Amino acid sequence: MNLFDFTYACLCALIVFTFITTPVSAIYDFEGIPLHTAAQGEVRGEVLTFGTYGLTAPPIECTFALPAKPTWARVYTGIWGGTERYTGWEEISVNNAVPARRELFGKDDRHPETFVSGYGVYWVAHDCTDQLRGGKNTIKLTTSRGQPESRIDGRSYGIFVVAVVEDAAKPVTRYWIAEGNENLHGEGWAGTNPTRHDTCELILEKAPPAEKAAADLTVVLLASTKGQPDYVLFNGEDLGVPVTDLSLYPEGARDIGNERIGDATGGAGVEARYVDVETFDVGSLLKDTNRIVFERGRDLNGDGEISTTGSKPEGEDYIHPCSVILTARRPGASPAPDFSVDAPTATGAYAGEEATIWATMRNYGTRPDGKIGVVFSVDGKPVKMVEVEPARSGVQQVEAGVTLAEGRHTITVRVDAGGDADPTDNEASAQLTVGTVPDLSVVIGAPVRAGAEAHAASPQQSPAPLVALVAGLSLAALLAAMRPPGGKTAVILVAGAGIVAVSLLAVPPAAAAGYLDYTIPVTIKNGGGSDVGAFDLTIYLDGDKAAVKHVDGIGAGATVTIDVPLYTTPRKHRLRVVADERGAIKDSNRANNAAEGEYVFP
Numbered sequence: 377m378n379l380f381d382f383t384y385a386c387l388c389a390l391i392v393f394t395f396i397t398t399p400v401s402a403i404y405d406f407e408g409i410p411l412h413t414a415a416q417g418e419v420r421g422e423v424l425t426f427g428t429y430g431l432t433a434p435p436i437e438c439t440f441a442l443p444a445k446p447t448w449a450r451v452y453t454g455i456w457g458g459t460e461r462y463t464g465w466e467e468i469s470v471n472n473a474v475p476a477r478r479e480l481f482g483k484d485d486r487h488p489e490t491f492v493s494g495y496g497v498y499w500v501a502h503d504c505t506d507q508l509r510g511g512k513n514t515i516k517l518t519t520s521r522g523q524p525e526s527r528i529d530g531r532s533y534g535i536f537v538v539a540v541v542e543d544a545a546k547p548v549t550r551y552w553i554a555e556g557n558e559n560l561h562g563e564g565w566a567g568t569n570p571t572r573h574d575t576c577e578l579i580l581e582k583a584p585p586a587e588k589a590a591a592d593l594t595v596v597l598l599a600s601t602k603g604q605p606d607y608v609l610f611n612g613e614d615l616g617v618p619v620t621d622l623s624l625y626p627e628g629a630r631d632i633g634n635e636r637i638g639d640a641t642g643g644a645g646v647e648a649r650y651v652d653v654e655t656f657d658v659g660s661l662l663k664d665t666n667r668i669v670f671e672r673g674r675d676l677n678g679d680g681e682i683s684t685t686g687s688k689p690e691g692e693d694y695i696h697p698c699s700v701i702l703t704a705r706r707p708g709a710s711p712a713p714d715f716s717v718d719a720p721t722a723t724g725a726y727a728g729e730e731a732t733i734w735a736t737m738r739n740y741g742t743r744p745d746g747k748i749g750v751v752f753s754v755d756g757k758p759v760k761m762v763e764v765e766p767a768r769s770g771v772q773q774v775e776a777g778v779t780l781a782e783g784r785h786t787i788t789v790r791v792d793a794g795g796d797a798d799p800t801d802n803e804a805s806a807q808l809t810v811g812t813v814p815d816l817s818v819v820i821g822a823p824v825r826a827g828a829e830a831h832a833a834s835p836q837q838s839p840a841p842l843v844a845l846v847a848g849l850s851l852a853a854l855l856a857a858m859r860p861p862g863g864k865t866a867v868i869l870v871a872g873a874g875i876v877a878v879s880l881l882a883v884p885p886a887a888a889a890g891y892l893d894y895t896i897p898v899t900i901k902n903g904g905g906s907d908v909g910a911f912d913l914t915i916y917l918d919g920d921k922a923a924v925k926h927v928d929g930i931g932a933g934a935t936v937t938i939d940v941p942l943y944t945t946p947r948k949h950r951l952r953v954v955a956d957e958r959g960a961i962k963d964s965n966r967a968n969n970a971a972e973g974e975y976v977f978p
Contacts, residue, residue, distance in 0.1 A: 454533030457496025464528030600633025714741030811905025821897035
């Protein structure tokens, strides 16, 4: 997305910019919600996609035909909120059925299938397996845009449909369908900790051998901008073709997200405002484990920055990878289930108390009929067996309650499914220590400066006095209401507003303020007798939440040091660090979960 919308959101919403690194979750996260597998498996048939694309005011429709009723289907809608502080709703109707409304809560959103990040960019998922049918289907979308009770912008990036459909005349297709809402962006300004998020990645496992498979990768990008390069890599190889117009782009650049659907491999494509859906042939690159990487740009001139302004930008101001679909066709293969189990974890595992052991079970093959057995063991002895209905998505959590004695234990989860194509990965184990309740404590180390000098303006930018910038910001706020429709604005140059825009483009405010990269070492000790599971470490800088780091867990009696990146000015700042601020884990003494003090940032 270009700089003007980014500026508009900053000015009109008075947004606090936070840097959050969390596990997969649909809870709002400025930095983005990581892409994760929503559905996987095999079908004798194909995975079909349809859509209506391009930022516009609702209502909008998407009409398409399916050869048969799907075995799994999702309808996604992209909504522009205007800022993460605004709330509203979106509503879809499938085949003229009763509309389903989804409330959109911005930064307070907690719906597991509402992925919102950045300045209110929504990717909303709806399970429509039961509503879609063979033949013609129509999806209708509207939002609360213009409603008196709603402040959300409410324009839609479009409707995207994914359907897994059986077809006896087709070969077996193995597929992975991932969803999320990553916010790749450059350095911004607002709050105390401007941040940068240049890349994200997704790992997809257990693909068939490349020489036996024809494979396609489809990606969906929101908030894309023509003229600002971005990249998609598959197993280390750039996808798409290099740009040809070297008057607009640096040599060697690619622009996958250029607001044209279907042109990344050389075709003409179809224009779609701020949306891109591209499909690549990756059969020759396919491996057992596949790594998909999104990059918002590259430092092609070697000056240490990814420029987003000037005559030849090097990257996007911000762009949102939201969906990834990998399909591999397997001619001659026979359909069969293929289950695996991720390493189990335990919550509440304290001596004499009931713990919950859970694991993620995945099916890379076809869905079997009936229930399958899942066995939970402790130290090699089965303690509980449950029967579960295999999920249509091929991804599900299984769990069981177990009371553990004090000591070191090995917990194991095994899935028993008849006719499994690869039983070697049907079982997974992990070790844990059970004893007294955990006791987390934190200590803040001295800030470490990463670079010797502050970030300076790029060669394509000219300095501008900070006071002029502040004046420009004030004027821009007054002129915001004059902004034309469309999630982004190409130009807002009218009289004095032109000076504002130039001022904003001239110097990144973080650079103008002398911001530097720092690392804060935070030491966390678990003084209890039991391992502690995952929790978050929250960092406040001068009273504002500046970062949240996810901690996978700490063993009983163990100590870990986590380096927290901060981007701020060289002077004395007040830091406050809190372990497990939300109280997700049991702790014998929460008084020592926080540390606070003033620290010199050199």
